[in-house]
Amino acid sequence: PESIIFFCSPASRKIVNDEINPAIFNKFKKFINQEIIVCNDEQDIGDCTFILLSEVPKALRKLGSEDLWPQIVDYTGGTKTMSAAAVWASSKFPCRFNYVGAKDKSARDKNGLGIVRSGSEKSILLQNPWDRLAYFESASAIELFDRGQYANSAEILSNIKSKISLDSRFQRLFSVLSEIAQAYAYWD
DSSP: OOEEEEEEOTTTHHHIIIIIHHHHHHHHSSOOEEEEEEOSOTTOHHHHHHHHHHHHHHHHHHTTOOOSSOSEEEOOSSOHHHHHHHHHHHTTSOOEEEEEEESSGGGBHHHHTSOBOTTOEEEEEEOOTHHHHHHHHHHHHHHHHHTTOHHHHHHHHHHHHHHSOTTOHHHHHHHHHHHHHHHHHHHO
């Protein structure tokens, strides 16, 4: 990667410098630009999500990015709460997710349900979930449209469009639907 934003608990912050950065350097033979965000309480999902939503855009600006959110979010490590917060905070943005899992069940301890054994890792890059979830989110826009609240419907559809991947045919669909709802609002 060109840059990395680490999200750490207070206790794991030191691991980034002592273990992760040397491993990255050994693999790529260079230092990767990075920012580190530390949560206050790794057990508090609200606090973790709030910190991510407020600090990630600042970290991206420090890294010289014009993006509103990272293009890829890896939710593999950390506490379950921190991983859930990373996914929850990212759900507002068009991004892809990465997860390091196992090649097969035999690569995990605890009868295939536990930790992935070293050397058996597999990186799983997932599509932007909004490319599939937009359909369900559009129900409220349809309901508003049916009640004659065209401008509100157009706003929701436009918001959905902004979360869908740029290369998605659904982005064009939601753009057209938003424009139609906005035309009704102007007509009304």
